[in-house]
Amino acid sequence: MNLAQRQQLLDDGYLVLKNVLSQSQVDAAKTVIEGALPKNERRILVPAEVATHEHVIGLFQNSNVPGILSDLMGPFPPIVSCQVAVTPGRDELGGIPGTHVDGGWSGAIPTRADEIDPLTHRPKDAARYYGRNDEVRGGNDGLLWMDPARRLSNGSYSALVGICLSDQTQPGNGQFGVLKGLHEEVEKVFQRQRASGGVIGAEGVDWPRIKIDERERPFCNGLPDSIRALGFERGKTNAPIADWPWRELTPVLMEPGDAVIALHSLPHTPTPNFGPNPRMNVYFRIRRLRPENPHEGSRRIAHGVSDHPDRGYFGQFLDYPEDYDPWQTSIDKLCDHWSEWDGMQDTLANRQSTAV
Ligand SMILES: [Fe+2]
Numbered sequence: 001m002n003l004a005q006r007q008q009l010l011d012d013g014y015l016v017l018k019n020v021l022s023q024s025q026v027d028a029a030k031t032v033i034e035g036a037l038p039k040n041e042r043r044i045l046v047p048a049e050v051a052t053h054e055h056v057i058g059l060f061q062n063s064n065v066p067g068i069l070s071d072l073m074g075p076f077p078p079i080v081s082c083q084v085a086v087t088p089g090r091d092e093l094g095g096i097p098g099t100h101v102d103g104g105w106s107g108a109i110p111t112r113a114d115e116i117d118p119l120t121h122r123p124k125d126a127a128r129y130y131g132r133n134d135e136v137r138g139g140n141d142g143l144l145w146m147d148p149a150r151r152l153s154n155g156s157y158s159a160l161v162g163i164c165l166s167d168q169t170q171p172g173n174g175q176f177g178v179l180k181g182l183h184e185e186v187e188k189v190f191q192r193q194r195a196s197g198g199v200i201g202a203e204g205v206d207w208p209r210i211k212i213d214e215r216e217r218p219f220c221n222g223l224p225d226s227i228r229a230l231g232f233e234r235g236k237t238n239a240p241i242a243d244w245p246w247r248e249l250t251p252v253l254m255e256p257g258d259a260v261i262a263l264h265s266l267p268h269t270p271t272p273n274f275g276p277n278p279r280m281n282v283y284f285r286i287r288r289l290r291p292e293n294p295h296e297g298s299r300r301i302a303h304g305v306s307d308h309p310d311r312g313y314f315g316q317f318l319d320y321p322e323d324y325d326p327w328q329t330s331i332d333k334l335c336d337h338w339s340e341w342d343g344m345q346d347t348l349a350n351r352q353s354t355a356v
Helices: 003-012 023-036 048-052 054-061 065-072 126-130 183-196 225-235 326-334 342-355
Strands: 014-017 083-087 159-164 176-178 210-212 218-220 259-263 268-270 279-286
Touching (some): 003 014, 023 048, 023 054, 023 279, 048 054, 054 065, 065 159, 065 259, 065 342, 176 259, 183 225
Antiparallel strands (some): 014 259, 083 279
């Protein structure tokens, strides 16, 4: 990784790596994924076993991405699964992209605005949607709370790696879209929430969990209010892009065999696919090794796919020693995200010294 690339990762919060895979590796994974897709169905759901297939996991393991990440970050536990993300061609059903920071809850919510408490931004009949004990509610790849004390509502990791398997060089083909550069602002929101002594994540300062859209429909709110506003504000200065109606989002343009590395804190979203072909990406979520954590490498965590690695993948609480608080550790990392990137420290120090 050269200095310009490190600088770009620092400034933008993401970086595209060209040609991390051979055409034959791309083809082998596509064959597995396409073979598993249901025919003649509009919505595409890939069976779970595909996510652990050697040709699919191999997109990460057998590329040079692990080496690059070790360089940038340091050691991380082995990955055991991934997220296969396929958006069908001519899929405009997605409508407005749901820009978010990963690790939030996005389960079933009430359909009417008057069912949401305007002060707490929770359902008035919370038990119906959150369960009777919302600190232990699992499932849906999302948990309401990470910790029994309900201080942390957002799961986290260090880097999202997206491997591209379909042509995404022209905007409007279902690209991964990002709020470029806003990773640092998201970190500041987490810092403000920590300083408030309240919740970190949704239900904390600046981040109502459920909001009401302009058509009076409740939606799970994936972003702090200030970040959404800042995204739109900064988007006004972005040059318009043909076939890309979302000024605030930057499309991540890739060819098959390319990869994108994005910080956990970088707000992102899939986008509608106006093109004829399915958009196919495979995502890996990597968290830098925490040597004090006795569960690092346990299959129960499902490292690679989980966005909440302080709990078991299915939401189960794990036993931790008295002297290790996994949630406080995660809060500290959310509030200082570059502390998980050993190989970025020189670039970071250089930026700080030139900024003074
Ligand atoms: Fe996401």
